[in-house]
Amino acid sequence: MAATGSRELPGLDLARLTPWFIENVGPIDGALDAELIAGGKSNLTYRLTDGENRWILRRPPVGKLLATAHDMGREYTMMSALAPTEVPVPRMYAICDDTDLLGARFYVMEAVDGTPYRKAAELAELGSSRTRAISERLVDTLAALHRVDPAEVGLGDFGRPEGFLARQVARWRKQFDAAHTRDLPDMQRLHGLLAERVPADAAPGIVHGDYRLDNVLVDDADQARAVLDWELSTIGDSLTDLALMCVYHRLGAAGGGVTDVSLAPGFLTEDEVLARYSAESGRDLSDFGFYLAFGCFKLAGIVEGIHYRYVNGQTVGEGFADAGQAVGPLLNAGLDALKES
Structure with a gap:
């Protein structure tokens, strides 16, 4: 398809994109074509091609956005900084700050198989056997990310690690308020308990913000090729990543959530995940119940x-109608998690 905008592509006008693309990414061998990659309920992800080459374009969803969410500059900066490390990320090509072009900031990156x-x-x-190896690589990649010194890769000023957890608890309460469509008493209760029990600051580390297996591209050799979806990344307490991943696994095991990979034969149990991560990172997991509860609170905020x-x-695609039903169980799970050591 020529870049004429003749196909309905929400948030993407190929005719307007093409001149910018040629100038900032590079020459193309033919007219740009694009398809919306299904499955995302957050930023819009498109696969671009000129018939010979492929790229990925990421932009925020259409419509009103919650404050601080869907930050294209955040994703682009983080993945660019991690390029020389052992953390696998796609190559970044260019970012566009001109919101008049497509209605929002966007960036173009390598299409990784x-x-x-x-x-x-x-x-x-x-x-x-392969499932176990993949789950081991999932944990090892997370530990590798958390071993990166933010200052050494130019991310020393990327976030504010002091008081990180307290601000995160407050931030996600504000996100609930900004997305208010109904009363959620359990949200208020969980928020209050989390605010009372915030642990002391840990050593600053890189936080992915939504780490799980379907945000990691795995190749045919069962190796992690690229960690994706960095829109919530920051510098802070990296145990929040481990906890959120475990929350995803618990939800999947209970028959809910977006992923149930932990049910696959061979996948590491939660105890094995924690033991492997602790050995690789050296982190103390004695107050992990707080982190699990916060993971539930944050995920409930995302879903809300x-x-x-x-x-x-304001949504594009299918699968949104029942999303809100998960918020209540997540808040209840968070309240239960606070009882864990």
Whole structure:
């Protein structure tokens, strides 16, 4: 398809994009074509091609956005900084700050070959040995990320690690308020308990913000090729990443959430995940219950934002109608997690 905008592509006008693309990314061998990659309920991700080459374009969803969410500059800066480290990230080509071009900031990056495993059935086809290896690499990659010194890769001023957890608890309460469509008493209760129990500051580390297996591209050799979706990344207490990943696994095991990979035969148990991460990172996990509870609170806030956009007709694609039903169980799980050591 020529870059004429003749196909309905929400948030992407190929005719307007093409001149910028040629100037900032490089020459193309033919007219740009694009497809919206299904599955995302957050930023819009497009696969671009000129018939010979492929790229990925990322931009925020259309419509009103919650404050601080969908930050294209954050994703671009983080992945650019991690390029020389052992953390696998795609190559970054260019970012566009001109919001008049497509209606929002966007960036273009390398299209990396790999599979973002989301379902246990997908892993089951590989067998238990390969599944175990993939889950081990998932933990090892997270530990490798958390070993990176932010200052050494130019991210010393990327976030404010002092008081990180207290600010995060307050921030996600504000996100709930900004996405208000209904009363959530358990949210208020969980927020109050988290605010009372914030641990002392840990050594600053890079926080991905939404780390799970389907945000990692895995190649045919079962190696992690690229960690994606850095829109919530920052500098702070990196145990929040580990906890959120465990929350995803618990939800999947209970028959909910967006991924159930932890149910696949061979996948590391939660105890094995924690032991492997602790050995690789040296982190103390004695107050992990707080981090699990905060992970539930944060994930509930993300889902409530999705529910808000759905209620206000601002979503693109399928699968949004029932998203809001997960918020209550997440808040309850957070309250239960506070009882864990």
